[in-house]
């Protein structure tokens with residue numbers, strides 16, 4: 001639009017003014033306009049997203065995080081915390097491009113993606129981390145229970161501590177954690193996340209299941225974030241053993257809907 005306007009000014013100068021008048025326009029305004037266009041182009045060139053490590057696993061693997069967008073809504077996606085539940089891994093890999101392709105998303109939302117909260121477990125194919133602790137029982141929720149497989153105290157596992165610090169730094173308006181469930185698929189929520197869960201259910205066809213309809217999960221992320229902090233958190237249970245690409249296609253719209261919001 002601006003380029004068209006300048007063209008009209010120049011054209012008017014050419015047909016109506018003296019050679020001096022035309023010269024004036026050429027020396028001044030068009031040059032400035034060119035510079036501002038060049039600056040605008042330089043600012044608009046997107047930088048490739050960069051993964052950074054927020055900590056390390058027991059075996060020294062990086063806990064990788066990607067931050068996209070710059071909007072006021074804070075969203076946090078966790079690609080997995082149980083190493084034998086990798087059904088959401090492709091969704092995690094596809095999410096950055098899908099988010100960037102969603103109109104208006106980058107201005108509305110700052111999205112933080114934690115690729116995998118339990119990389120040692122993912123490599124070994126175990127639910128727990130290298131120390132045999134279920135990281136989803138190692139959070140400082142009111143219902144935390146020390147003991148076998150849950151750690152001696154909250155956050156005594158480096159992976160749990162790194163994600164804990166990330167949650168507090170992000171202060172998410174919505175947080176989604178990918179899991180898998182044997183023989184079923186549903187969206188579970190803790191804390192003030194019922195509306196988000198219902199929205200997810202509508203967009204994906206997944207059934208909504210509140211936490212109190214599931215066996216107690218002392219020291220889980222849902223207990224800590226949803227009930228202790230009172231922040232909204234969704235637990236996405238893909239069908240155990242199901243196809244990852246199929247899962248992404250089925251839940252893509254729902255994931256984007258809850259992360260990007262209204």
Ligand SMILES: [Zn+2]
Nearest residue numbers: 082085179180
């Ligand atoms: Zn799980």
